[in-house]
Amino acid sequence: GQQLNQSPQSMFIQEGEDVSMNCTSSSIFNTWLWYKQEPGEGPVLLIALYKAGELTSNGRLTAQFGITRKDSFLNISASIPSDVGIYFCAGRSGSRLTFGEGTQLTVNP
Amino acid sequence: SAVISQKPSRDICQRGTSLTIQCQVDSQVTMMFWYRQQPGQSLTLIATANQGSEATYESGFVIDKFPISRPNLTFSTLTVSNMSPEDSSIYLCSVEKGTGGEGYTFGSGTRLTVV
Numbered sequence: 467g468q469q470l471n472q473s474p475q476s477m478f479i480q481e482g483e484d485v486s487m488n489c490t491s492s493s494i495f496n497t498w499l500w501y502k503q504e505p506g507e508g509p510v511l512l513i514a515l516y517k518a519g520e521l522t523s524n525g526r527l528t529a530q531f532g533i534t535r536k537d538s539f540l541n542i543s544a545s546i547p548s549d550v551g552i553y554f555c556a557g558r559s560g561s562r563l564t565f566g567e568g569t570q571l572t573v574n575p
Numbered sequence: 576s577a578v579i580s581q582k583p584s585r586d587i588c589q590r591g592t593s594l595t596i597q598c599q600v601d602s603q604v605t606m607m608f609w610y611r612q613q614p615g616q617s618l619t620l621i622a623t624a625n626q627g628s629e630a631t632y633e634s635g636f637v638i639d640k641f642p643i644s645r646p647n648l649t650f651s652t653l654t655v656s657n658m659s660p661e662d663s664s665i666y667l668c669s670v671e672k673g674t675g676g677e678g679y680t681f682g683s684g685t686r687l688t689v690v
Contacts, residue, residue, distance in 0.1 A: 494605065498678065506584075508681030509618070510666050511576075540634055554617060561606055565617045 469493075472555055472566030475559055480574050487553060487569040488539040495564075497556030498531050498538040503568075504551045511568050512553075513540070576604050577672045581682030588658055588689050595654045595687045598668030603648035605671075609641070610664040614682070621666075624651045648649045 472489045479485060489498075497516055501509035513565035515538060520534050520557055524528055528541045550573050555566040578601040588594050598607065607623040621641055622630040630643040644652045657660055668682040 480657075506686075507684065508579075508669075510681075511679065512596050520660075558679075561623070562620065564607075564617075565619075567617045 468559055469488060470471070470555060470564055470566040471568060474569055475567065476570040476572070477491045478572045478574065480549060481545060483545050485542040485545055485549075485571060486539060487555075488537065489557075489566045490537045491553035491557055493557070493559070494535040495559055496535070497558035498529070499556040499563070500527075500538070500540045501512050501554045501556060502528050503554065505554075509554055542571075545571075547573050549573050576579065576678060576680045577679055579605060579668055579670060579682035581668050583685055584683065585686040586688070587673050590659050590689055592658055593654055593656045593688060594658065596666055596668070598651045598653070598682055600649045600670050604646070607651045608643060608650075608669040608671070609643065609653045610620060610667040610669060610681075612667060614664070618667065621653070635679050641681065655687065658687075660689045663687055663689045 470489050488530045497547050499514050500516050502512055503509045513522050513529040518535050520531040526543045530539055552568045552570050554568050556563045578597045580599045582597045608623045610618040610619045611621050618632050621636045622632045624643045624645040626645045640656055642654045665684045665686050667684045670680055672678040678690050
């Protein structure tokens with residue numbers, strides 16, 4: 467089946483620092499999605515990417531859909547304490563989503 | 576995007592019993608999805624539920640263990656049957672409304688602990 471490798475598994479950063487995480491896949495996806503999950507909640511969509519090479523921003527978040535359609539990255543600039551959570555990439559093929567393993571982000575004030 | 580109400584939000588259950596989780600959506604949707612998130616892990620798709628037909632299960636998940644109902648376009652249930660401690664997880668309902676990625680919405684999940 468399809469697999470997504472997400473890295474890093476966890477990050478501990480100081481408030482104000484920039485963060486980068488990425489996902490790679492053995493398969494091609496036609497959509498890449500980035501979610502954030504906080505304790506006791508379901509994942510919430512941050513950014514959706516639809517075309518190879520697409521670069522999309524949402525406030526301090528920027529994500530790109532890799533040219534090969536097998537990878538994507540998410541950058542968070544000038545991190546703040548409320549950025550804490552688990553970030554998941556997900557590749558969409560048809561109506562099915564395949565999730566990465568997640569990146570646990572901790573931001574120290 | 577759709578708004579999902581999932582119940583219960585958490586439960587502690589005895590092994591050997593069954594728990595039914597409900598997912599209510601504020602609008603009609605064609606496809607509803609059930610995911611499992613084991614402690615500290617990512618989300619794994621259990622099955623896809625379409626109204627009027629049997630659910631489609633992913634590899635490793637079977638109907639006898641996770642029966643699903645989809646009586647109409649706004650509601651679905653997932654039952655975790657004959658539970659064991661290994662079933663302790665967060666179970667999440669998801670729907671896709673529209674054709675874009677923005678249409679994918681998740682419920683807040685049911686945190687299940689089996690003792």
